[in-house]
């Protein structure tokens with residue numbers, strides 16, 4: 001089966017490049033004819049995970065696989081990991097420092113936004129090892 | 143009504159040298175050089191006029207109507223875009239320009255600036271509504287609306303669903319002339335005096351698929367000299383209320399004019415199509431949720447920088463500022479807030495035009511994407527443009543779409559020639 005694969009590097013603390021991977025994926029999905037609302041959900045979920053890797057995870061990698069039914073995105077970093085995932089998932093919970101908040105991030109909405117927009121969300125995280133965010137979005141909902 | 147891809151922006155094949163300046167700047171990658179001449183891919187063109195501006199040989203032009211069209215109508219109404227006022231120096235006031243239009247042969251002048259102010263009022267009402275999608279994106283620039291239609295379908299709902307000042311002016315002017323003088327509608331001809339190609343297209347092939355109320359589009363460039371000649375002969379004019387627009391409407395010609403006029407919320411003014419692209423990218427990621435209104439204009443410095451204007455946009459800006467100062471002193475009236483604005487809300491939908499799509503069948507699209515990936519891999523990542531496509535990847539796409547071949551790349555051609563030469567060598 002035809003699968004499109006893309007890999008991107010997510011630089012640490014570089015906000016000028018952050019979002020490029022999700023923007024590139026958005027263009028691919030539009031070219032494939034995926035419906036605009038699915039493109040939007042994918043793009044928002046991926047962007048939030050990407051930004052989290054930039055802000056909290058010292059940068060990392062984005063791996064994307066697209067086939068005819070779905071897009072699978074894996075955002076991985078080797079940052080500090082998340083101590084209490086349930087807490088982190090709560091809306092409004094954030095450990096972002098003031099400087100980051102100044103930039104308009106750090107509302108503590110990212111992870112819950114990913115959950116809302118992804119069809120499947122699976123987060124693997126280990127303290128001092130890093131975090132892997134696995135996102136799947138189906139093109140047609142059953 | 144199918145829009146049939148009419149475009150104002152066209153190519154003069156005699157002047158075109160086949161250089162690659164335009165292909166690099168086009169925001170939708172709509173231009174290719176084929177057999178030594180530029181070709182515009184019609185479905186992709188948004189008439190932003192960037193290519194008109196960058197072509198060193200002036201081979202890109204905008205089709206507008208000819209000044210002689212004035213002979214075709216019994217009762218002629220002129221709709222000067224506010225950018226017209228920026229074209230002339232400080233001794234040429236709006237009063238003189240409006241008078242000159244009448245002396246040129248128009249029976250009635252309805253300033254688009256007046257309509258712009260009505261659109262401002264309508265926008266303020268529109269923004270109060272809690273259910274609208276923020277940030278609201280201005281729809282006054284047709285090039286931006288078309289850009290959103292093909293590139294940012296998710297932002298279509300964010301567009302300000304209010305007619306453009308040009309359309310509002312056209313509708314109101316007819317009404318006003320009919321009420322004042324009893325002229326029958328079919329005898330009227332409405333002439334928009336335009337700074338750009340995008341407005342021409344929006345009249346001749348409206349994206350909302352509703353017939354425009356404008357009949358003829360003249361370019362500022364064409365009417366500039368005739369007006370200047372007339373004004374030079376005007377002498378001292380007695381002050382009459384020829385011009386009815388106020389500062390708010392006139393300011394729309396420059397960047398910030400539209401967004402500053404709306405009093406509430408956080409508003410930004412973005413100009414230049416590539417800057418517009420960047421801000422829309424950000425908006426689509428949900429990064430602009432704290433912004434209420436985006437004024438987005440395709441041209442640098444807004445309509446004052448329109449491709450069919452005459453004066454340098456920065457000088458035009460100073461001219462316009464002068465006029466605005468004067469109006470403030472004169473205390474020109476502002477249109478009443480009670481004017482019925484609901485009638486200018488869009489009645490039809492602007493639709494997504496997925497022209498970047500590789501294939502209607504998802505499976506085939508995936509295969510094509512894989513082919514594009516493989517071909518791109520074999521190219522040289524130079525984006526030199528010599529093949530006539532704006533980038534190596536664009537060439538790969540063209541190859542898969544069947545409109546180009548691999549040896550259009552001069553490096554691929556060289557590879558092939560070398561390998562043939564080697565083979566010949568071995569035969570010897």
Ligand SMILES: Nc1ncnc2c1ncn2[C@@H]1O[C@H](COP(=O)(O)OP(=O)(O)OP(=O)(O)O)[C@@H](O)[C@H]1O
Nearest residue numbers: 052056057088094095096105106107108109110111
């Ligand atoms: N990749 C990661 N590595 C380490 N910690 C993370 C990572 N992603 C999220 N977290 C932790 O989870 C918290 C919540 O993340 P979430 O994305 O929901 O909010 P935020 O990033 O703080 O703010 P917002 O996303 O609204 O800008 C973060 O503040 C951080 O403590």
Ligand code: SF4
Nearest residue numbers: 283338440441445448
């Ligand atoms: S910015 Fe103004 S002049 Fe330029 S394309 Fe848009 S409407 Fe026309």
Ligand SMILES: [Mg+2]
Nearest residue numbers: 048052110111
């Ligand atoms: Mg976050």
